[in-house]
Amino acid sequence: MKKTKAIICTAVLSTVMAGAALADSIKPGIVYDFGGRNDRSFNEAAYRGAEQFKARTGVKFRDFEIQNPSQREQALRNFARRGLNPIITVGFAQAGALEKVAKEFPDTQFTIIDTVVDLPNVRSVVFKEQDGSYLVGMLAEMASKTGKVGFVGGMDVPLIRKFACGYKQGVKAANPDAEVFMNMTGTTGAAWTDPVKGGELALSQFARGADVVYHAAGGTGIGVLQAAADQGKLGIGVDSNQNHLHPGHILTSMVKGVDAAVDKTMTDAMNGAWTPGVLVLGLEGDGVYWALDEFNKDLITPEMKAAVDQARADIISGKIKVHDYMTDNSCPL
């Protein structure tokens, strides 16, 4: 009796330990950019993806928030040296550092989000933000009663102009006579975390007649959405699904699947299915998409949905070409 118990115990114990060994088989690491783990936006989406992975598999990950540009390289190297694998770097600003470190550690699987690093041990995940922005631009114009819509960007950098340019194209596609007001919050990193200024910019756009405002401004956008809700107008969220923030006042959100990309990268690495190369996440496979859920279903009429679904299919098939600001640093409109 006692013996069987002991055997069962050992058996149970060994399975547990085998499970633990399996769970320890990969040691993922994440290096965030300046915004940091809790920026309520882009970096946080990566963190969320890693947390999802942890919740599902029980595999722990390590992460690091950089403080100055020199730490980018240092952080990657420290992680690689400690045998972490895969290592995910969040943000285009890390490309230079990754190029150097990835060459030093050819056996480590690196992944970078939002830009392309062309090395045999790097997976680059980029998003077609212009396509998603195009669709929410169409929705904005169709929902607008005044024919005037707004855009509030965060920091004035090419990436945000890419959002703006796609949005403008979508608006003009729905109504060539529409007016689009554009404002950038600022020119420094603080522009991502200034909800007060974001709210003021949105209010000024409302005062000029806009009744739908799209933000691509990280934490600043919280103020934009708040202003829209306070004024009884409509806001459009970005990066994460923000529809739930002000039900009935957020038309939709342009969701960028950063969390899904991180989760997928870690899962792939665990299953031995990680591959290098460029992973372009677009409308197809919902790498970017416009969010429709119980919080905004009353704002989207069947006609709007049909038109946007058609446009989505046309973009995927190549019938509609959305200009990407980053290809020539200019917007045709």
Next chain:
Amino acid sequence: MTKQGQLPRWVDYGLLPALNLIAAFIVSGLVVVVIGEDPFEAVKWIVYGALGYGEGVGFTLFYATNFIFTGLAVAVAFHAGLFNIGGEGQAYVGGLGIALACLALDAYMPWYVTMIFAVLGGALFGAAWAFIPAWLQAKRGSHIVITTIMFNFIASSLMVYLLANLLIPQGSMQPSTRNFDVGGQLPLLRNMWPTLDLGQSPVNLAFFIALVACVVVWLLIWRTKLGFEIRSFGANPTAAQYAGISPVRIIVVTMLISGALAGLMGMNEVMGSQSKLLLDFTAGYGFVGIAVALMGRGHPIGIILASMLFGLLYQGGAELAFEIPTISREMIVVIQALVILFAGALEHMFRPAVESFFAKISQTKQAEGAA
């Protein structure tokens, strides 16, 4: 020997900073205890990370190089009684001067030729950025603290405009210039002396440029007529003016020198480490320079030591965040801020007690001598 109320130099320059530092570390330790970690473990990782192995030492020296430049900049202005808060902006714009020199010459010239033009460019641009606040202070009495702070913001906006619109390579995501060729890169110390074991650290020739700057500043302040005028003006502007020293000239010239020193910080970051001009490469080093200058008592030797300390905190702090994940980036900033608080703002906290202590000792000594 010492007069009453005056401290022996080793107390002023050694003991007081040490006391401030110890107080800062005790409070930091308490903070670490509050979040449930072992403070001795934390200290161990900071010291090991900064000094325990070659690469850590390299990074410590690398950060120290930045602080020497910005610390010297603040110190020179201090000697004239000017509080230059604009080191951050001057360093940023100085970086532009350095980058332009590198971009223009890197394909045609070896690095040592480019370096001369980069030093000139950085100093010139940094000085130019300090000129307007200096002129406004000298001619219009606009307070230099306010104007230099304002100029930090203007520098930031200007650089974002230039980097996001003009200097960015086609199709690039990142608001930065292109990478400099070999002709635009300062040699890394790890390549100059491979036997030194500096790991992959970015410490480079700019470290020696910083040391040269220290010597130059020492000569300037204590061995030249101009330096004497600067110190006289700082000690008593009215008396200096009465003695025939032009306040306008001293304010403008001092600030130009200060701005030039801050502008040279880019030699380390832009030409030495990153090989390109990046958005926000100054990362607050200009502001830490104020604490470095205070702690170093405005003397180049003190500034070098204080820079080493802050370099140690920066590098050791990064190591700490790696090793103990619960100590986040913000915690490291808190520890650094406490050191700045005690070394700078609370500099006079221990001074009265120490002064009265040494006054008592010298009194007893005098009494003994009399007896």
